[in-house]
Amino acid sequence: MTGPDRLLPPPQWFATGRPFPDTATVPDLLRAAARAHPDRPALVASDGTALTHGELDAWTDRLARLLAERGIGRGSYVALYADRTPSAAASLVAVLKAGAAYVPIDPAWPRARALELLTDLGVSCVVAGRARLKAVQELRWDAPSVREVICPEITAKDTWAEVLDREMVEEFFDFLSGEPDPLEAAGFNLRRSERPYRPGDVTGYRDHVGRLGREAAGEGARILEVGCGSGLITEALAPTAARYVAVDPSSVAVDRNLAAAAAGGYAAEGAVCYAHEVPQAVSGTFDLAIMASTVQFLPDLDYFLETLRGLLPMLRPGGTLLLADLIDPGLEAHAGLRIPPALLERLPQLLPPVAGVEVRRRRAEDFAGELSHRYDAFITVGEGTAPAVRPGRVWTGADIEARPAGALPPGTVTADDLGYAVFTSGSTGKPKGVMVQHRPVVNLIDWLNRTWAVGPGDRILAVASFCFDLSVYDLFGVLAAGGSVHLATQPEIAEPEVLIDLLEAEPITLWDSAPAALAMLTPFLDGRPADGLPAEARGSLRLVLLSGDWVPLTLPDEIRTAFPRAEVVALGGATECTVWSNAFPVGEVDPAWPSIPYGRPMANARYHVLDAALRPLPVGEPGDLYIAGACVAAGYAGRAALTAASFRPEPGSPEPGGRMYRTGDRARWLADGNLEFLGRLDEQVKVRGHRIELGEVQHALHQCPGVRAALVTTVDQPGGRDLVAFYVPAADGPAPEEARAHLLARLPAHLVPARVLAVDAFPVRDTGKVDRAALLRLL
Incomplete structure (x- = not known):
């Protein structure tokens, strides 16, 4: 029963509605910025070169047109498999202009995960x-849905034109073919391997290919060998051929083959070409064309x-x-x-002359070293x-530049269309692709840029x-404001001092990351002069956005000490609710806080703290956190049951059909209308029979003087599950035994971690969040 001490949150805490351009799309916002600021920088590369808003608008129109010509539009998914370059970022804009949704793939992911994503989404x-x-050229053939690949960073028409260095190729193969060692001349033992190839291995390989050739064409055949090299295959097949033509880019190789044929008393012709x-x-028609070990030396697929x-056709x-x-x-x-075998299997659909393809695997025991993993293929020609x-x-x-500039027809993309699908880390199961439409992205941009x-x-x-949804605002939000995006490269991100140099020397005004990513930088600021310097001498940084994890209580003041102009804002929400949906501007930090308050809902977002029966809980009482409003995503790609379980009807929604997302977080309302984050449901763990909130232990460790950041997790031991704590100490911070004594003085014994370890900094994943697996490897 609700009494005077158990008041429900008042209605005004849910009255967050305000007008925003709810029929606009992300491309609409970016096009407006390009019209207003055509000559201002938009995308800035690591070398300082910049693409202006006007140039970005024109280039992305051209790429969007190419996508549309290839049938890519509404309902299509386009994957991005690239490093952090302006071209990659601009490509995402073009995908949205074409009406499709983009799906980022981290090149560091295992091949199997990338392939699973491409296949599951039908990219x-x-x-x-x-x-x-x-x-990507390899992956595409194992993903049947992939019809097109685009590489904007190659300026030539052919992907291989820029890497086919004729002088280098010819010098290399001239040198190789002239080697006195017959194994090296044949291309063996060029790389370090577990066991060097021996003459018998090479003879076995020659005989194997010779058998395949005779099986395919028999004796008296007309044979064309492409890439004749040292003459191994010529020696095996030419003596019984009606005609034998040996081709190679190396004149030394061709001459060597012809000389060997003359010495052996059989006929052979030669041609020097690629x-x-x-x-x-x-010229002429052949019964058999053969490429033996040649394919691996070709530039690309x-x-x-x-x-x-x-x-x-020959x-x-x-x-x-x-x-x-x-x-393989x-x-x-x-x-x-x-060569992916799937590519060869699809050749009959790609090349009409192909009547059939047989992929033949080898018996590993018949070959030495790497040769045991290889395979052979017979491609049979028909009448086509x-x-x-x-x-x-x-x-x-080159194909992009050949397209005319100018927007695609109105209606190509609408606010209801999907803009992107970002996959969760998969730490709790199979990765989930969160589908987000343009409308909630526009609401987010409008709110943050205005606020x-x-x-x-x-x-x-x-x-x-x-692959981390913070990049959605970094790119589209800042560009929509007419601002610029300096894309830090992966090597720069790995070097804290390089990032600090950029923050101090470049006109950087905004920072957006998980707390751990920024906390890695602050120790490197300690030795830099700050006292007596004007604020502008510590860079232009004015706004720091932190989200995705606990914000250490000491971090906001460390940031403001280093960058006096900076306002620190803690943001929260979920990927399923379009990056962020609440904020807390961090002013003076109360040391007694258990954590930085979660904050208040943003415009057009509503938060609910509910019990297990989905009833609202009174102020101050912990419960399950749900988010509703214009920020809610469309659901999970291809996961209808999971979408239904996670996205539920919002009780009493002011919008017809309004939905709310079950975050899996614990929270409670504070008396001032802010929310307090209490950790995730999956952070409620059972250790030796006790139900424990990791956030409670983590907060107690944060309170220890000299602790800059803390993290508490569990580790499974032979005797059962234990708590383990990691912390980053200040220069005069406590030793591990002192930190553990602090916890013993403040917590029941069952809440005190069995081990407490000090680390110089928390390792972070590419999302900027703490890499807990890497920490556990320190035990």
């Missing part, structure tokens, strides 16, 4: 960074497909292209070109002709991964 296009193109030039250099497109109907010694990316890490359009090609920056007066003079130092 139809991947935008790749130049440094990541090779990996694989893609064979149709122009060699686009070049490989272009080579096949040229070679297949074979008679029923002829065979034999690819020997192929590297699923089995072997290798610097050479790897090679397509005029290059199959499966990667679109490049903290973000404008064209602002620049953010963007350190959040594209």
Whole structure:
């Protein structure tokens, strides 16, 4: 029963509604900024070069047009597989302009996880960074839904044009073919391996390929060998061939093959050219074309497909292209070109001359070293002709520049369309793709930019991964204000002093990260002069946004000491509620606080603290936290049951069909209308029969003088589960035994961690959150 001491939150705490442009899309906001500030910098690279708002608008229109031409639009997912570059960031804008939704993939993820994401979402296009193109070219063939790949950072029409250095290639193969050691001349023992190849291994390989060639074409065949190298395969097949043509980019290799043929008394012809030039250099029709160990030396998969497109018409109907010694990316890490078997299996759909493909695995015991993992393939030619359009090609920056500037037709994208899907870490199970529409992103941008007066003079130092939803505001929010985004590279992020240099020397006004990412920087500020310097001498930083984890009580004052102009704001919410949905401007920190208050809901967001029966709880009483309003995401991609369980009807919603999201957090209302975060439900753990709130122990450790940051977790031991605590001490901070004594004096014995460890800094994941697994490895 509710009494005078158990008052329910008053209605005004839920009256957060205010008008915002609810029919606008993110591209609408960015286009308006480009019209208002066309010459101001928008995206700033690590070398200081900048793309202006006007240039960004025009370039993204062109890429959006290319996407639309390729059938990418409403209902499509486009994956981003790239490093932190202006081109990658701009590509996300273009995806939104095309009406599609983007899905970021971290290049550091295991191949299997990236492939699972592409497959589960039915991703139809991947935008790749130049440094990541090779990996994407491999992945695309194992993900049947992927139809298109775009690499904007390559300016040439062909992906391989910029890396095919003819002089270097010819010098290398001339040198290799002239080696007196027959194994090295044949390409063996060039890399360090567990066991060097021996002459018998090479002979076995030669005989194996020779058997495959005779199986495919028999004796008296007309044979074309592309990449003849030292002559191993010529020696095996040419003596019984009706015609044998040996091709290689190395004139030394070709001459060596012809000399060996003359010495052996059999006929052979030669041509010096690259694989893609064979149709122009060699005439006639062949029964068998063979590439033995040649494919791994090709520049990339686009070049490989272009080579096949040229070679297949040179074979008679029923002829065979034999690819020997192929590297499977699923089995072997290798610097050479790897061929996904799925690519070969799809060749009949890509190249009409292909009538069939047989992928043949090897018996590992028949081969030595890496050769045991390789596979061979027979491609049989039918009556068709090679397509005029290059199959499966990667679109490049040249293709983007060839498109006209100008927006796609009105209605291409609406506020109800999906803008992105960001995947959770998967720490509690299979990763979940959170689908977010344009409308809640626009509400977030409108609220934050208006509340903290973000404008064209602002620049953010963007350190959040594209896979972390903080990047949504970093990119679109700041650009929508006419400001600029300085994209910190991964090497810069790994060097705290480099980031500090940027904060002090560049016109950086905004910082946005998880607390641990910023806490890593503050120790490096201690030795830098600050006393007596004007505020502007400590950089332009004016607004620091912290979210995603507990904010240590000492951190706000450390920030303001280092950057006197900085206002610190603690933000909260959930990925499922569009980055943030509440805020607490951190003024004077009360040392007695258990934590930095969670704050109040943002505009058009409503918070509910409910009991297990979804009834509102009185002020001060802990309960389960739910978020409702315009910030709520559409749900989980492909997970209807999970969406229904997590996104529920909001009791008494002021909006028809209003929904609320169950955060999994514990919280309570404070008397002043702020919320206090009490930890996650999954942070309520059972240790040796006791139910424990990790947040309670963590708060007690934070209260120990000289402790700058603290984290408490559990570890499973042979005798059962124990608590373990980690903390970052100040210069005169406590030793671990002193910190544990502090806890013993304040907590019941069952709440005191069995081990307390001091660390120089908390390791962080690419999200900026503390890497708990890395901490546990310190035990």
